[in-house]
Amino acid sequence: MGRCQALVCAVGLVACWPVLASAQLPAGETATDSITADETLVRRGGLDVKGPSLLKYFRERTFAEANPERMAALLRELGSDTFTAREKAYRDILAMGGGALFALRQAENTPDTEVKRRVIELRHRIEDKPDPAIQEATARLIRVRKPAGAADVLLAYLPFAADDRVVNEIGKALTAVALTAGQPDPAVMAALNDKVALKRATAGQALVLSGATDQLPVVRQLLKDVEPLVRFRVALALVMRKDKTAMTPLIETFAHLPAEQLWTAEEMLVHLAGDNAPQVSLGTEEITRKRCRDAWMAWWEKDGAKVDLARLDRLPAQLGYTLVVQFNFNRVAAIGRQPAAGEVLELDNSRVPKTRWSFDIPTYAVAGQVVGPDRVLIAEYQGMSVTERDFKGNIKWQKNVGGNPIDVQRLANGNTFVVMQHRLVEMDSNDKEVFVMQRPHDVLRARKTRGGDIIVITHLGMLQRIDGKTQKELKSFHVGQIGSLFGNIDVLPNGNVLVPQLQGQQVVEYSADGQQVWSAQVPQPCSVARLPNGHTLVSSQNNRRIVELDRGGREVWAYTASGMVFQASRR
Numbered sequence: 001m002g003r004c005q006a007l008v009c010a011v012g013l014v015a016c017w018p019v020l021a022s023a024q025l026p027a028g029e030t031a032t033d034s035i036t037a038d039e040t041l042v043r044r045g046g047l048d049v050k051g052p053s054l055l056k057y058f059r060e061r062t063f064a065e066a067n068p069e070r071m072a073a074l075l076r077e078l079g080s081d082t083f084t085a086r087e088k089a090y091r092d093i094l095a096m097g098g099g100a101l102f103a104l105r106q107a108e109n110t111p112d113t114e115v116k117r118r119v120i121e122l123r124h125r126i127e128d129k130p131d132p133a134i135q136e137a138t139a140r141l142i143r144v145r146k147p148a149g150a151a152d153v154l155l156a157y158l159p160f161a162a163d164d165r166v167v168n169e170i171g172k173a174l175t176a177v178a179l180t181a182g183q184p185d186p187a188v189m190a191a192l193n194d195k196v197a198l199k200r201a202t203a204g205q206a207l208v209l210s211g212a213t214d215q216l217p218v219v220r221q222l223l224k225d226v227e228p229l230v231r232f233r234v235a236l237a238l239v240m241r242k243d244k245t246a247m248t249p250l251i252e253t254f255a256h257l258p259a260e261q262l263w264t265a266e267e268m269l270v271h272l273a274g275d276n277a278p279q280v281s282l283g284t285e286e287i288t289r290k291r292c293r294d295a296w297m298a299w300w301e302k303d304g305a306k307v308d309l310a311r312l313d314r315l316p317a318q319l320g321y322t323l324v325v326q327f328n329f330n331r332v333a334a335i336g337r338q339p340a341a342g343e344v345l346e347l348d349n350s351r352v353p354k355t356r357w358s359f360d361i362p363t364y365a366v367a368g369q370v371v372g373p374d375r376v377l378i379a380e381y382q383g384m385s386v387t388e389r390d391f392k393g394n395i396k397w398q399k400n401v402g403g404n405p406i407d408v409q410r411l412a413n414g415n416t417f418v419v420m421q422h423r424l425v426e427m428d429s430n431d432k433e434v435f436v437m438q439r440p441h442d443v444l445r446a447r448k449t450r451g452g453d454i455i456v457i458t459h460l461g462m463l464q465r466i467d468g469k470t471q472k473e474l475k476s477f478h479v480g481q482i483g484s485l486f487g488n489i490d491v492l493p494n495g496n497v498l499v500p501q502l503q504g505q506q507v508v509e510y511s512a513d514g515q516q517v518w519s520a521q522v523p524q525p526c527s528v529a530r531l532p533n534g535h536t537l538v539s540s541q542n543n544r545r546i547v548e549l550d551r552g553g554r555e556v557w558a559y560t561a562s563g564m565v566f567q568a569s570r571r
Helices: 031-044 049-057 067-078 085-108 114-125 132-145 150-160 164-177 185-192 198-211 216-224 228-240 244-256 261-278 285-305 307-313
Strands: 323-326 343-347 355-360 365-372 374-378 384-388 395-400 403-411 416-420 423-427 433-438 443-448 454-458 462-466 474-480 498-503 506-510 516-521 528-529 536-540 545-549 555-560 565-571
Touching: 031 132, 031 185, 049 132, 049 150, 049 416, 067 085, 067 395, 085 114, 114 498, 132 150, 132 516, 132 555, 150 164, 150 185, 150 198, 185 198, 198 216, 216 244, 228 244, 228 285, 228 307, 244 261, 244 285, 244 545, 261 307, 261 403, 323 365, 323 516, 343 365, 343 374, 365 403, 365 565, 374 416, 384 403, 416 443, 423 443, 498 528, 528 565, 545 565
Parallel strands: none
Antiparallel strands: 323 343, 323 565, 343 355, 365 374, 374 384, 384 395, 403 416, 416 423, 423 433, 443 454, 454 462, 462 474, 498 506, 506 516, 528 536, 536 545, 545 555
């Protein structure tokens, strides 16, 4: 039976929203459905969905910003060695109320653990039970309604947004209202010179992505802004508009911003460079970011003239849907009423996720990958097969692989890579085996890279990089005990490998030569996936949880599953 050709996976941009702003809705969903869902959410919060009421919601939550110099001094006092000084600074900040929120939000990135704890506690005490989901929905409705005065209200509220997802939605709404009949909104133009860097950056991005032309020379002045964040966001937006002159300023910011803000640009560069991409990583330290900057700057100087920025138009939209493959003790399969040994489901992209579709598999599904608008590729352990099914669970293609598959990967060329403990197999679109590697029943994880090499992790905790043609070992190093049969690893575009260590209670990113460049503590992880925004999606079959961690290892999203989660991924 034939099967669909694979969708070529590429990066999406989250810090900049050109792809997201024009994303196509999934099959079966309409723009009206999305608006109705947002209206329902906003009404449940006791709000009206008319344009003026939406703006009123943000106005009522916009405060006069505290004096920056005063706030900086108080934040320093929060880390004082003197208890009396710390307590006084705490009380003074608390008395400022909402005006202190922006500075507190910025201060959450401090490396001082105790100061960070106090900052977060203060922010929670000051905030009036903010609901980020309502903030996002309100911004999206403003984007649709375009009420008069929206740009001024959105920009004023921006520093008080609950989190980066709200900032992202406000940015998209601002893009929608930045121009009226081809003329820029005065509030957006004024914000280009605002004292708050986030406002300058967001206003500059909005003008670029709204299609403004006459204002671009003024916006380009922000490429020389004193704040790296402003230079980065404006440069990224200009590059997305195929402006090659913004590439050097974009790469230059790699030495000045934390990795969690830079991942979107690095992923974009890897997509543009293809096989010529430098084998470097941002890492977690200033020295590694500078090396990354220098490597990409050298690539641009060498290959920039022949790079076609039109390739960015082929970046697929990121939908934010989470695929979950789990074992669920509490469900019973419909066919024959056998005990269900597997369930495959997909969650939507809301903060409190709901199931978009699901189906049971009695042959113990342990891994999966969405490979089309209505297709999911599944490794069925007890069925000794891989299948391609529609979102109702109907089999559209099936292949017996001669063993118990523990993972499956659809490659960019349409081939299918199957992982078994004793054998690794790659099949073409005609089901012909084009690669077979026998193993001494030692494989716990394996992945094929874009360059054709194969990464294997053995039951002894050794990572082996193997030539995909000669099957010779190119490199090996120890990465610790994996501790579970089911799960996965992630090979990043720069060649680094993300490894879950169940027994070590952590996820570790290794460079190609075996150096640890990043890690985060996670209870009993079994599967990992690096997201386009630089965050990491981690699942634990024992804890039945899926979490999203930022580059600081902080949990920014979580989902408690009904079963043992073997694998989770996002598209």
